[in-house]
Structure formats: structure tokens, C-alpha cells
Amino acid sequence: MADPSSQSLQPQHLPVAIIEADEQHAFLTFSGVLDAHALPALEELISDRRLRQAGDWVWDMSGLERIDLACAYALLRAVTRAPRTVSVTTRGARRAVQHTLRHAGLDTVVTTEE
Template sequence: MTTENQPSSPRPAVTVATADGRRAEVTLVGDIDVGALRALEEQLGAAPLSGAAEWTVDMNAVTRIDLACAYALLRAATLLPNAKVTILAARRSVQRTLRHAGLDAVAVIEER
């Protein structure tokens, strides 16, 4: 049995990494829409983030984020009131959606 004709798995939309347990990095890729919402919520509620005092969200490769996913980020950030959250490299249209959701009240959104 060969796998030549089987489609390759899509690149994950959400990954979470932590080096020391104190700092975590969330990387989002592609079009972050309702199809990615469940995976996003699962990753944001996972152990690496719940124990982190500071986390960054790398949005360099995000082409679009819908409001439901922006609200998921907001919920995760507010569940960790002492955590420092920084959004990195989001394009302007993504920044608008994040601000519309109110994420700028609990996170630093760095300009691209």
C-alpha cells in the first residue's frame, strides 16, 4: 500500500510551545476561522499556557482571523489575569479584528 495518492495533512493552524514552563509561545497559521475554533480553544486551555506567566501569540502567518476566534483568545487571556500576553506581527486587518473583540484591553498588540 502506498500513500502517493493520499492528500498530505494540512499544516496545523495552532501550535503551543514552552521552553521553561514560565513562557509560552502560541503560533497561528493561515485563515483562523470557525473551522479552527475548536482546536484553538483546546490549545489555549492546555497545560503549557495555563501555567505560563507570559505568553506571546505569533500571528505573522495569519491571513485572517474571525471574531469568534478573536474572542477565544480574549477568553484565554482573561482566564489568566496575571499573565502578560503579547500579540506579535499581526497584519492590520487581523489587528482590527483583535481590537474589535477587545483583546487590546488585556494584551499588548505589537505593530507589524
């Protein structure tokens, strides 16, 4: 059996995935529903060392139908506790998703593109 640390942290059913990441940039896609059931996997994914190294994060949320407040707070913690200053841009978030992100305070640390 392969070493779990060498496998991707992104099983097919997880509504967020790191598409690419290097020392400069990280691109994540979100889809479906991001709720309490996905929270442990989300927290593991956003603690990935590749994200800790990247300074610019882009979150493509065009496929995300809904996010609950616990997951939005997890994203906020990831941004505010990053070991270096990160610039985060969200793209394509639906109005309901944007509302939840604002409610969690992410609008103060994230740039939103329509």
C-alpha cells in the same frame, strides 16, 4: 495506538501551535486562516495545561491571514480566564487581524508589537 493525551494537540493543519512553553513563558505561532472550522481545536489548544502555567505569552501572528471574531473571543477568554495573571504580546499581526482583535476587546489585555 498511542494515548491521545500524550500526543500533541497541534495537528499540522491547525493554524495555531504552541512552539514552546514552560512555567514562565509560552510562545505560539499563528498562520493561515483561523475561523469557525478551527474553533474547537483552538479552544482545546488554548486550554493546554502548559499555557495555564506560563505567565508570559507571545503570539507570533505574522503568518495569520485572517481571524474571525469567534476565534478572537476565544483568545480573549483564554487570557481573561487564565488561573494566573498573564502578560500577552502579539507580534507581526496584519492590519485586518489587529482590527478583529480590537473588535473583540483584546487590545485592552494584550500588548501589540509591529
